[in-house]
Amino acid sequence: MALLVRPDNMERISTPEQAKAYIDEQIKDIQEQVKDKKVLLALSGGVDSSVCAALLIKAIGQNLVCVHVNHGLLRKGEPEEVIRVFKEELGANLIYVDAVDRFLDKLAGVDDPEQKRHIIGAEFIDVFAEEARKLDGIEFLGQGTIWPDILESEAGIKAHHNAGGLPEDLQFELVEPVRILYKDEVRVVGKELGLPDSMVYRQPFPGPGLGVRCPGAITRDRLEAVRESDAILREEFAKAGLEGKVWQYFTVVPDFKSTGITDGKRTFAWPCIIRAINTTDVVEVTVEHLDPALMDHLALRITTEVPGINRVLYDFTPKPPATVEYE
């Protein structure tokens, strides 16, 4: 029987042996719960849903149907990585939905942050429900709920947005194979399952994705500037050995322009803001102090390689007073 509550005396999973024992137990529990029925899972490529998918694949193989929705707000290379790891390497039954135009068309001209989040969330459910209705014989919904999600929703800190949200005609029994784990344990289990480090040690990424890092009304060109500058930042942090050390880092491209100069010609373009922070609980956050040589290099690369950017700024504000994300 799958556990719904983490036992008080449960040892923290930190070794490959403990992870293996957990995986074996989960495979048994999943098989017992699901039998020969089908499970549907929204696979975002984040740590929790990826580990959840990998466990389900081990337990029920092709009876797991993964749906990866590309809403156009993912980081550079993410949809490709999900397809490579899950479809090509793990042989998963994966449906890829290119919903980029659908999301960006709905978001066009919308500058209110709450409305943007609402549109992204509601559209995601619509796309996922449409895919679910095309399938026959689904009886279960896989979810990458983890133990802090349960604790936070019980404490009233965060609505547990994983559960529910689907329309009345699509109510499935839940399968939550990482439900009793903390994030660090999910990573140890993911590593033991053979997922790549880029997935297992992925930094937190908000559900509305790059949408909250393109403040105001999202336009395709400014969104591309966010995506490209984020890719450069991640590449340079990896080269500098900061990947996995700095808790979260990303770029933001605000909707205003300033004057600059390139090849002797006046430019009028956006700034790119770099944010790099450390925390344990995300309630209080400190700013990572970057090596000045790395800052120079980032400014050079981002202004020369990303169209539409002529200035690079560094956000040195802790939380509070600032939040991590800009919207």
Ligand code: XMP
């Ligand atoms: P804030 O901006 O509230 O961010 O200081 C704290 C942490 O939460 C992440 N974050 C989100 N994660 N959906 C998510 O799944 C969201 O809507 C969301 N908003 C913020 C943020 O990246 C940071 O790690």
